[in-house]
Amino acid sequence: MTALTRPYWIEARFERREGWDDTVYPFNLAAVRSRQTLAFHPNVTFLVGENGSGKSTLIEALAVAWGFNAEGGSRDHQYSTRASHSPLHRFVRPVRSALKARDGYFLRAESFFTTASYLEESGTSRAGQTGLHEQSHGESFFNLFDNRFMGDGLYILDEPEAALSPSRQLSFLARMHELVRMRSQFIIATHSPIILGYPDAWIYQASPQGLERIDYEDTEHYQITRGFLNRREIYLDVLLAEE
Secondary structure: OOOOOOOOEEEEEEOOOOOOOOOOOOOOOHHHHOOOEEEOOOOEEEEEEOOOOOHHHHHHHHHHHHOOOOOOEOOOOOOOOOOOOOHHHHHEEEEEOOOOOOEEEEEEHHHHHHHHHHHHHHOOOOOOOOOHHHOOHHHHHHHHHHHHOOOOEEEEEEOHHHHOOHHHHHHHHHHHHHHHHOOOEEEEEOOOOOHHHOOOOEEEEEEOOEEEEEOHHHOHHHHHHHHHHHOHHHHHHHHOOOO
16 A cells, blocks of 8 residues: 555644634644644644643644544543543534545543553453553553554554653654555654654644744754754753852
């Protein structure tokens, strides 16, 4: 099979109708306030930004707008331990292509324990979703990537690197590429300069100025990591200096 040339999810449209208030969260986030639409690459789209920039709020809203459970899982997972997601999803309208995704998953690192518990208790586990609590956090993540993600799907991931070592992040890149070649589309929020290195992806960076598409080498993640690795002693002298 070959990669998609047209995405399952073409773009998200932010509908400013009754209930939208630019002065309150989440509508006052620069990443949200500055956009009318958000277009997606047929294969991989990344959202990056500093903590608090709104990227996780945005990706959560995208996932719920597509039909996924706010706490993670596939579209048939309906459970809630705490309704903490923002109302932003109600103002997101997906523009879908005629091509239908056969598979899909929303992986949310911070609530993955809850998802694993739900699967265990409900007996709804599928391949790649069994015995998750008996594995390390990283092993359970990778079991999911390897065995549950079937291809021909839309996968929305929030910080998948949270449980992965650098070498496992490289393995994740390889697995993601396999799935891309199996007609999959990814939308990923990440801090990882390794994962961000996937070729030809679109990268949107959230900042106080809004949400803008940038090149890999222009992301803060790449620049800070590269600067530290190349000049570690200088960085440490400055960071650890006594006042």
